[in-house]
Every structure is written in C-alpha cells, then in structure tokens.
Amino acid sequence: MLTIALPKGALLKDSITFFAQAGLDFRELLDPSHRQLQVLAAQGTARALLVRAQDVPVYVQYGQAQLGVVGFDVLEEKQPQVAHLADLGFGHCRLSVAVKSTSSYGSARELPAHCRVASKFVHCAQRYFQDLDLPVDIVPLYGSVELGPLTGMSEAIVDLVSTGRTLRENGLVELEQIFTSTARLIAHPLSYRLNSDNLCHYIKRLRIDGIRIESEAPA
Structure with missing residues (x-):
C-alpha cells in the first residue's frame, strides 16, 4: 500500500488538493470532527498519515511513508536523506x-x-x-x-x-x-528507485503546469 505523510497545519489543505489529481481523496482529514491520524483512499490502495510538519521527512526517510509533503524550511533545517521530487508552488x-x-x-x-x-x-x-x-x-x-x-x-x-x-x-x-520556502514533494529514495507500490504511476499523474519533477525514477 502506498503511504503518504501529510503535514498538519497550513500546508494540509493544499496538499490534499494536490493529491486529489491522482485520484487520492484524503479530504476526511479536513473534517474537524475527524480524529483519526490515517485515512485510506483509492479503494484501499493508498493511505495518508497526518503528522507534524517536522516529522514528515522522518517518516519518509525511514520508509514508513513513500511520499511526503513538507516545507523547504524543514528540509533545510533537518537535511534528511530523502529524494527531492518537486516544488509544489504553495505555502510561500x-x-x-x-x-x-x-x-x-x-x-x-x-x-x-x-x-x-x-x-x-x-x-x-x-x-x-x-x-x-x-x-x-x-x-x-x-x-x-x-x-x-x-x-x-x-x-x-x-x-x-x-x-x-x-x-x-x-x-x-x-x-x-x-x-x-514552498511546499516540496519528497520520496523515500529506495522506494522511488524500485517503484514500490506503483509509486511512479502516482507521481506521473501528479504532474501539472508549473510543477517540475526534479529527478526521474528509472523505467
């Protein structure tokens, strides 16, 4: 199952909108009455984890999430071992x-x-x-x-x-x-390289005008 780490706070709404392009519906996380820290989407083939922004790269680096959205400020401060895929253009x-x-x-x-x-x-x-x-x-x-x-x-x-x-x-x-600083799409390096859980399929579906994928996984 594809797992995505999403940040609590200011970046959450735009992050959920971004992943909706790939048919991943995580809007349940925006419901104020919702207290679960993870939700399923795409007929159970993907899930989102709701975590503190500073913890997003930790979940991705250690492989508990294949993808994550996090501010460039957090990446610069923590300098985690993750693959930097794209500048998402929001959260300025x-x-x-x-x-x-x-x-x-x-x-x-x-x-x-x-x-x-x-x-x-x-x-x-x-x-x-x-x-x-x-x-x-x-x-x-x-x-x-x-x-x-x-x-x-x-x-x-x-x-x-x-x-x-x-x-x-x-x-x-x-x-x-x-x-x-803007929001960035990051990935677990090995999962990205091996296309784990059909990761590259979702990444390709996320491409939109103004989004530049900074590296390519092998075919």
Whole structure:
C-alpha cells in the first residue's frame, strides 16, 4: 500500500488538493470532527498519515511513508536523506533575520559578534552566520520567538515570515532574507528507485503546469 505523510497545519489543505489529481481523496482529514491520524483512499490502495510538519521527512526517510509533503524550511533545517521530487508552488514564506524596529542595525553583518540570536531553526541560523563569518550564540526557542529581542534574551531572531504582520505587531523588522520556502514533494529514495507500490504511476499523474519533477525514477 502506498503511504503518504501529510503535514498538519497550513500546508494540509493544499496538499490534499494536490493529491486529489491522482485520484487520492484524503479530504476526511479536513473534517474537524475527524480524529483519526490515517485515512485510506483509492479503494484501499493508498493511505495518508497526518503528522507534524517536522516529522514528515522522518517518516519518509525511514520508509514508513513513500511520499511526503513538507516545507523547504524543514528540509533545510533537518537535511534528511530523502529524494527531492518537486516544488509544489504553495505555502510561500521566507526565513529571515529580524531585530527590534528601534535598533540601529542596517544588516545582519552589523550585529555584534557573540550576540544572542533566538531561533527554532538552529542549524539554518548557524550555517547562515558561519557563512557571514560572524560568531553568534544561537538560543533555541520553539514558541513565540519574537519575544527574544523584546525581553532582551536575544539581539535578533531567525524565523519564518509570511506576511510580516506578526513582526510588525511586535515591533520587529526584517534585516535579511536567508531563503524562501514552498511546499516540496519528497520520496523515500529506495522506494522511488524500485517503484514500490506503483509509486511512479502516482507521481506521473501528479504532474501539472508549473510543477517540475526534479529527478526521474528509472523505467
């Protein structure tokens, strides 16, 4: 049976719409009264697992799911051993460096050496400041990262930004954009290579205008 890991949260609705192209109906997961974490589709030949976005690549890497949808931000942070198949073109956001709007900093390079930067994207933040050759202390926070500069815990934050409204309402401003993120289709490498559970059949049916499959499974 083909198993697909779908992310809870903002990407779920568009992910379900995407897989509907291949005749896979997972709309039951959108029912607020529905509490199951997996549903069947296509006469029981495929199922969807509803998991935290950060866990999608884990399920795919370890072979518990052959396909998954996850934000590029999660892939950059975790760098899992999965096959990257396509940019799905939805879930647009960006990972940015932000500081208090009253600060004098004009760019990330102007932050003081060894200052504290709060982020849930610890590895992405570390790589970014290493590339700048700017030593900083990354403070891991996993909720309300915006409070870092407001409470004096950190000089800056590295966090996802969509509209920028949360930053503005908390008196913060973006300094730099590290990368943009969209939803990505990923696969378990061996399952993809061996076409397990007719995987390539479904992938071919998922192709639409604007979607570029980044690699091909052998015939």
